[in-house]
Amino acid sequence: MARQNSLAKTSIDVFKKYSPLLILALLWEFCSRTGLVSQYALPPLTDVLASFRWLTTDTAFFTHAGMSLGRAGLGLLLAVTFGIVMGTLMASFRSVDALVGPLVQTLYPMPKSALIPLTIMWFGLGHSSKIFLIFLGCLLPITIATYNGVKGVDRVLMWSGASLGASRLQRIIDISFMAAQPAILAGLRTSLALSFVLLVSSELVMSNEGLGFLIRMLGDGGLYAEMFAVILTVVAMGFVSDRLIQLLTARVLRWRD
Amino acid sequence: MAGLTLPTPLLRMLPIAGVILFWWAMASSGAVRPFLLPSPIVVAERILADVASGTVFVNVGYTLYRALTGFAIAAAIGTTIGLLMVVSRTAKWFFDPIVSVGYPMPKISLLPIFILWFGLDDASKIAMIAAGCIFVITANAYAGASGVERQFVWSAQMLGASRLRVLTDVVLPAATPQILTGYQIAIPVSLIITLVTEMIMGGDGLGGQLLIASRYANSPAVFASIVEIAIAGAIVVNGMRLLRRKLLHWHEENAVSTD
Numbered sequence: 307m308a309r310q311n312s313l314a315k316t317s318i319d320v321f322k323k324y325s326p327l328l329i330l331a332l333l334w335e336f337c338s339r340t341g342l343v344s345q346y347a348l349p350p351l352t353d354v355l356a357s358f359r360w361l362t363t364d365t366a367f368f369t370h371a372g373m374s375l376g377r378a379g380l381g382l383l384l385a386v387t388f389g390i391v392m393g394t395l396m397a398s399f400r401s402v403d404a405l406v407g408p409l410v411q412t413l414y415p416m417p418k419s420a421l422i423p424l425t426i427m428w429f430g431l432g433h434s435s436k437i438f439l440i441f442l443g444c445l446l447p448i449t450i451a452t453y454n455g456v457k458g459v460d461r462v463l464m465w466s467g468a469s470l471g472a473s474r475l476q477r478i479i480d481i482s483f484m485a486a487q488p489a490i491l492a493g494l495r496t497s498l499a500l501s502f503v504l505l506v507s508s509e510l511v512m513s514n515e516g517l518g519f520l521i522r523m524l525g526d527g528g529l530y531a532e533m534f535a536v537i538l539t540v541v542a543m544g545f546v547s548d549r550l551i552q553l554l555t556a557r558v559l560r561w562r563d
Numbered sequence: 564m565a566g567l568t569l570p571t572p573l574l575r576m577l578p579i580a581g582v583i584l585f586w587w588a589m590a591s592s593g594a595v596r597p598f599l600l601p602s603p604i605v606v607a608e609r610i611l612a613d614v615a616s617g618t619v620f621v622n623v624g625y626t627l628y629r630a631l632t633g634f635a636i637a638a639a640i641g642t643t644i645g646l647l648m649v650v651s652r653t654a655k656w657f658f659d660p661i662v663s664v665g666y667p668m669p670k671i672s673l674l675p676i677f678i679l680w681f682g683l684d685d686a687s688k689i690a691m692i693a694a695g696c697i698f699v700i701t702a703n704a705y706a707g708a709s710g711v712e713r714q715f716v717w718s719a720q721m722l723g724a725s726r727l728r729v730l731t732d733v734v735l736p737a738a739t740p741q742i743l744t745g746y747q748i749a750i751p752v753s754l755i756i757t758l759v760t761e762m763i764m765g766g767d768g769l770g771g772q773l774l775i776a777s778r779y780a781n782s783p784a785v786f787a788s789i790v791e792i793a794i795a796g797a798i799v800v801n802g803m804r805l806l807r808r809k810l811l812h813w814h815e816e817n818a819v820s821t822d
Contacts, residue, residue, distance in 0.1 A: 326657045327664065347680055408575040409582060415800035416793040417754035420769075422762065423777035423785055428599060502669035503752075507759040510674065511774070518672070525675040533675060540672040548667030 349531035354538065357531040367520070371539065374516040377433055378505045381440025385497060389445050390483075390490060393452025398478050410446055418443035418500070422508045436508050436516070443504045444497035451493020455486025488562075491555040498551055502544045601783045609787035618772070623795050625768035629685060630757040630799070633692025634749060641697040642742055645704025649711075650730060658701070665698040671759060678764065688760040695756040696749035703748070707741025708734050740814060743807045750803045754796050769795065 331351055337343045338350040345353075361367045395402045396410075421439055429435035459482050467477045509518020517540050524533035583603055589595055590602040597605075613619040647654040674691055681687035711734050719733045761770025769792050776784035 324660045326660050330661070404574065405578050408578045411575075412579055412797070413793070415751060415796045416789075417751060417758050417796050419755045419758045419762070420773060420789050420792040422759075423773055424789060427777060427780075427782060427785065499667060499669070503671050503755060506669050506672045507755075510671070511759065511762050521672065521675055525679070530679065537672050537676065541668040544668040545664055 346530060349534055353531045354534040357529075357535045361532060361535055367536075370515055370517050370520045371543075373433070374505055374509065374518070374540075375543070377436040377516065378440060378501045381437040381505075382444055382497060382501045384437070384441045385444035385448055385501075386494060388441075389448025389493070389497075390452050392445075393449040393490075394456050394478060394483060394486075396449070397453045397456035398474075398482065410449060414446050414450065418504060419507050422504075422511050425508070426512055431512060431514055436505060436513070439508050440501045440504050444501050447497045447500065448490070448493045451489050451496070452486060455489025455493075456482045458489065459485040487558060488555075491551070491558065495548065495551050495555070498547055499544070502540075502547075506540060598780070598782050601786055605783045606786040606790065609783045610790060613787060613791065619791055622767055622769045622772050623791065625766075626754075626757055626761065626770065626792075626795065627799065629688050629760075629768065630692060630753040633689045633757070634696050634746075634753040636689070636693040637696035637700055637749060637753075638746060640693075641700030641745070642704045645701045645706075645742070645745075646708050646730060646734065646738070648701075648705045649708040649734065650726065662698055662701050662705070666702050670695040670698075671756060674760065674763065683764050684766070688757065688764065688766075691760050692753050692756045696753050699748050699752065700742075700745040703745025704738065704742045707738030707744075710741070711737040740811060740816065743810065747800075747803050747807065750799055751796070754799065758792065 334348065335351045338345055338348045392406065396406055397403070418439070421442055425435040425439040425442075429438055463481050463485065464477055467481050472480065505516070506518045506521075509516040510522055513519045517536055521533055521536050521540070524530075524536060586600070587603050590597065590600050610619070644654070644658055648658050649655075671691070673694060674687075677687045677691045677694070681690055715733050715737060716729055719729050724732065757768070758770035758773070761768040762774040765771045765774070769788060773785060773788040773792070776782075776788055
């Protein structure tokens with residue numbers, strides 16, 4: 307249906323939909339330009355956008371951004387890999403559940419940002435402490451999402467598989483895992499948000515590289531327009547990656563009705 | 564968390580005891596330096612000392628006060644906006660794009676801005692916590708309220724209920740499960756953010772205590788803080804779950820034992 311719409315009409319719809327954001331942006335510019343709010347506290351939006359030109363002339367900006375993305379991506383990848391395996395095993399084997407379940411349950415409510423100093427103690431200020439922190443933080447949400455997904459699989463499907471001669475492993479991979487996909491992807495979305503929070507937090511608290519570090523440096527140096535620009539970059543990254551996960555979800559789940 | 568169950572409480576303690584035993588064995592074997600992994604006995608002594616001197620209560624008090632105040636502000640505003648978005652088309656037009664952009668963004672990156680605006684005291688911490696929680700609460704309140712069966716609303720309208728009464732007596736109760744789900748997601752978020760703000764800005768609290776311990780390379784105190792934080796987190800998260808059960812005693816989710 308969307309394809310039949312003319313480009314003009316779609317762009318008007320998009321404009322209408324997002325016009326509140328435009329209003330906020332204009333309000334921001336207005337408050338700051340007229341001196342209603344101090345320009346120190348809120349640099350005009352146009353200044354913030356202009357400071358991108360200055361920031362992006364320096365390759366350091368891209369290095370920091372790349373490091374942050376790499377840390378978040380690697381930590382999340384590790385968490386997804388381990389979490390899916392652990393959640394599937396827990397849901398499929400009672401013995402694994404009895405062994406790991408209580409630990410997962412006990413550690414789940416703990417605010418993971420408490421581990422920032424510990425990971426730094428263990429791994430230093432560099433990449434590995436951040437990757438490990440994100441791994442630890444995202445592991446349990448993915449594990450639990452997978453566990454609930456696999457547990458919720460229709461038993462009839464499993465029996466059908468068994469009666470058709472599928473081995474236990476085949477049933478786990480071909481039935482449980484496939485049927486648990488929506489739950490796993492929902493867990494992935496939660497974890498993605500969490501990975502950004504932990505990344506930025508740990509970089510703000512203690513680090514020598516990354517966008518969080520850059521935000522802190524620019525703020526300490528009183529370069530507020532630049533600081534706002536880097537914050538906007540992080541916000542945009544969070545938003546875009548969340549949209550990408552939603553696209554991925556739609557694509558992976560295409561085979562379902 | 565939901566759905567993980569085991570036969571008896573005693574059996575569930577076994578793996579936890581096993582991990583502590585393994586921790587103790589690792590620490591006392593000398594394979595790991597005590598700085599990286601202090602013995603659980605040393606850590607327990609430190610916790611007992613914190614309890615005896617009362618510092619743990621002061622710091623837990625600060626942290627929970629900040630986390631819960633920020634959460635309460637977010638819950639009050641977020642729930643109201645979420646419900647408004649269902650009732651008023653203008654509210655939906657205005658808040659929908661803001662929520663859809665605000666929901667996935669890493670709010671904690673705004674912390675330096677909040678410090679700039681509200682200073683280093685509690686105000687900026689609480690504002691940051693509220694900002695971190697508000698979008699998820701709004702999104703869930705909206706989803707819950709917009710999913711209310713139209714027939715309930717029509718029936719109430721037909722019986723002469725005003726718009727406000729439809730909202731408070733029909734939409735709100737029907738949306739409560741989903742609203743509470745939003746709260747249950749927001750509570751751990753509020754604790755995560757509280758700790759980060761305390762670590763960055765200081766001013767007591769468990770996060771401040773933890774960061775000072777790590778600055779002085781006092782690893783038993785770091786571990787003790789983490790255990791204290793874990794206990795405080797478990798109390799708050801489980802308290803929220805109990806609250807849900809109490810508030811939804813009329814709801815079908817409590818009729819059949821889900822445990």
